[in-house]
Amino acid sequence: MGVGGVTLAARGRVLQRTFSLYETHSLKDMEHYVNLVRNIVPAPSAKKHKGQDGRIGVVGGCQEYTGAPYFAAISALKVGADLVHVFCAREAAPVIKSYSPELIVHPILDSRDAAQEVEKWLPRLHSLVVGPGLGRDDLLLNSVGGILEVSKARGLPVVIDADGLWLVAQQPTLIQGYQKAVLTPNHIEFSRLWEAVIKGPMDTKDDSGCVLRLSQALGNVTVVRKGEQDLMSDGQQVLVCNQKGSSRRCGGQGDLLSGSLGVMAHWALLAGPERTDSISPLLVAAWGACTLTRECNQQAFQKHGRSTTTSDMITEVGAAFSKLFET
Numbered sequence: 507m508g509v510g511g512v513t514l515a516a517r518g519r520v521l522q523r524t525f526s527l528y529e530t531h532s533l534k535d536m537e538h539y540v541n542l543v544r545n546i547v548p549a550p551s552a553k554k555h556k557g558q559d560g561r562i563g564v565v566g567g568c569q570e571y572t573g574a575p576y577f578a579a580i581s582a583l584k585v586g587a588d589l590v591h592v593f594c595a596r597e598a599a600p601v602i603k604s605y606s607p608e609l610i611v612h613p614i615l616d617s618r619d620a621a622q623e624v625e626k627w628l629p630r631l632h633s634l635v636v637g638p639g640l641g642r643d644d645l646l647l648n649s650v651g652g653i654l655e656v657s658k659a660r661g662l663p664v665v666i667d668a669d670g671l672w673l674v675a676q677q678p679t680l681i682q683g684y685q686k687a688v689l690t691p692n693h694i695e696f697s698r699l700w701e702a703v704i705k706g707p708m709d710t711k712d713d714s715g716c717v718l719r720l721s722q723a724l725g726n727v728t729v730v731r732k733g734e735q736d737l738m739s740d741g742q743q744v745l746v747c748n749q750k751g752s753s754r755r756c757g758g759q760g761d762l763l764s765g766s767l768g769v770m771a772h773w774a775l776l777a778g779p780e781r782t783d784s785i786s787p788l789l790v791a792a793w794g795a796c797t798l799t800r801e802c803n804q805q806a807f808q809k810h811g812r813s814t815t816t817s818d819m820i821t822e823v824g825a826a827f828s829k830l831f832e833t
């Protein structure tokens with residue numbers, strides 16, 4: 507059983523508490539977090555107009571990777587966003603469009619003025635998911651650096667995943683201190699960020715403490731460390747998600763998570779801290795997206811076993827969301 511050191515900031519004092527990770531995930535905690543997620547989900551209403559429940563942008567998609575931005579974008583829609591835009595490289599656009607008529611696809615990421623092109627759309631967007639299937643071409647990464655700068659200037663929430671994390675590991679200053687950013691590293695991506703930011707050895711016996719420390723070093727940027735259990739921190743608290751998933755680890759599950767988080771981050775910030783008890787809204791959103799992704803994985807695995815793919819998981823989003831979060 508792993509043991510994690512977790513710091514809680516309370517009334518200006520910082521308290522150090524050490525406990526078993528599994529203890530943090532008692533049924534009572536879980537019920538509490540589920541209720542907090544329910545609190546941020548917008549209520550259905552006949553009075554709403556298109557776009558009100560979320561207009562999300564996904565920045566990613568290049569010659570090699572067209573699946574990842576599609577998975578992220580369609581997941582955001584299926585969780586409940588009204589409109590999703592994908593900003594991708596020219597060659598990726600017809601492919602992504604052909605997967606889905608519901609996505610709005612802009613083939614602009616490899617143009618010279620990509621950051622300005624995306625900036626034109628930012629006033630219409632509620633959050634950005636940056637990185638799924640972006641690739642590591644310098645021209646694209648440079649443009650994405652510019653997109654992050656203009657997004658920060660507008661105070662837009664940004665979920666950064668995959669090759670967006672590669673960029674952040676090269677230039678941590680891009681998101682340093684930006685508290686509307688959420689990073690969603692897998693095992694390797696977390697190590698890369700750790701090397702870039704902490705530059706020292708990682709305590710492999712204290713996964714929870716490492717997430718907390720990385721978040722603090724980045725200036726309280728929310729970090730979601732994916733793995734056998736997902737650990738997430740805003741530099742003050744660490745939440746654990748060990749919702750049952752399955753043993754199936756097909757590629758693309760992280761894209762479902764980042765796309766879902768894109769819309770839930772918007773909902774959480776809109777709801778505000780008074781709806782999420784003493785927990786930061788972005789942590790509640792992160793816990794919700796992790797729980798949903800793992801529930802989709804479990805449901806899909808029950809039907810498809812070892813042939814489960816991310817597309818099968820996406821088919822489960824509606825049922826999984828209702829089971830977990832609909833009142």
Ligand SMILES: NC(=O)C1=CN([C@@H]2O[C@H](COP(=O)(O)OP(=O)(O)OC[C@H]3O[C@@H](n4cnc5c(N)ncnc54)[C@H](O)[C@@H]3O)[C@@H](O)[C@H]2O)[C@@H](O)CC1
Pocket residue numbers: 570571572573574575637638639640641668669692693694695733757758760761
């Ligand atoms: N269908 C698609 O288009 C997909 C594209 N993808 C994209 O592929 C690009 C590269 O993503 P990668 O995730 O491969 O990143 P990296 O190229 O940094 O590779 C990470 C490597 O770490 C390995 N890894 C992951 N978890 C591990 C663990 N717990 N222990 C040991 N090794 C572990 C993975 O097998 C992977 O090869 C990104 O743009 C990503 O979005 C992926 O999202 C998967 C689906």
Ligand SMILES: Nc1ncnc2c1ncn2[C@@H]1O[C@H](COP(=O)(O)OP(=O)(O)OP(=O)(O)O)[C@@H](O)[C@H]1O
Pocket residue numbers: 668691692693732733734735736751752755756757758759760761762763796799800
């Ligand atoms: N060992 C595991 N057991 C259960 N769930 C896991 C395990 N590893 C990862 N997951 C879940 O799978 C989801 C994606 O995490 P993963 O580490 O596969 O991301 P990724 O490598 O970025 O995926 P992608 O292939 O989309 O890039 C997360 O919700 C995480 O909770």
Ligand SMILES: [Mg+2]
Pocket residue numbers: 667668692760761
């Ligand atoms: Mg990934």
